[in-house]
Amino acid sequence: MAFSADELRVLRRALAQALQPSTSPTPPHPEDVHDYLRLADAVDEAARESVRLRTFLFAELVRYRAALPGSATGFLERLNGALDSGYVPLPDDLAALRRLRGGRYDAMLRRCEHLAELAVRARLEARIPAPAGAGGARAAAALRARLYALPGGRCAADLPPRPSRPVPTPGEVFPRRRHPAPPPDPEPEPASPPQPSPPEKPGPPAPEERATG
Structure with a gap:
């Protein structure tokens, strides 16, 4: 981020105002306050523009990598x-550079591998806790120190007395209602014995028997 000559003069005045002793601070001039606010707005706008530019560059990189x-x-x-602009190469970028051949691509591959390795080391160092030195020993001793009562606390006499018998639970005070058991299923009726079939009636005599008679 670059500042113009006027912005640098405003920045110097703001720093001088901020570094004044707190015992006798001099109130800034209204025009200086206006310049400070205008410089702060310009810095915020430049930061927002930088974020928009980085987002556009990263989107263009993804589009060209896909093609x-x-x-x-x-x-x-x-x-x-x-x-x-501070971009950390991704595994897709490294794989794309390995597929390409040429002096320029090999040099870019070495640069990206170096930056990716630095990023991995930084993440690992952030996860590993620092060794406990003198400060860590003092903190552990403070944790093991005896606790003392502070003034204004409550002693045992101020606490409400414990009940002689335990307080009943809501389940004991309001027991659940027992639902009546369902009636038993009716017993099946015994099967009736089979009825005898009626005797068959004799049919009419045959024609030959009538002629002989």
């Missing part, structure tokens, strides 16, 4: 600009 190998030149330019 490889036809967009190799554009991908290399976007990756270089993203690295200059």
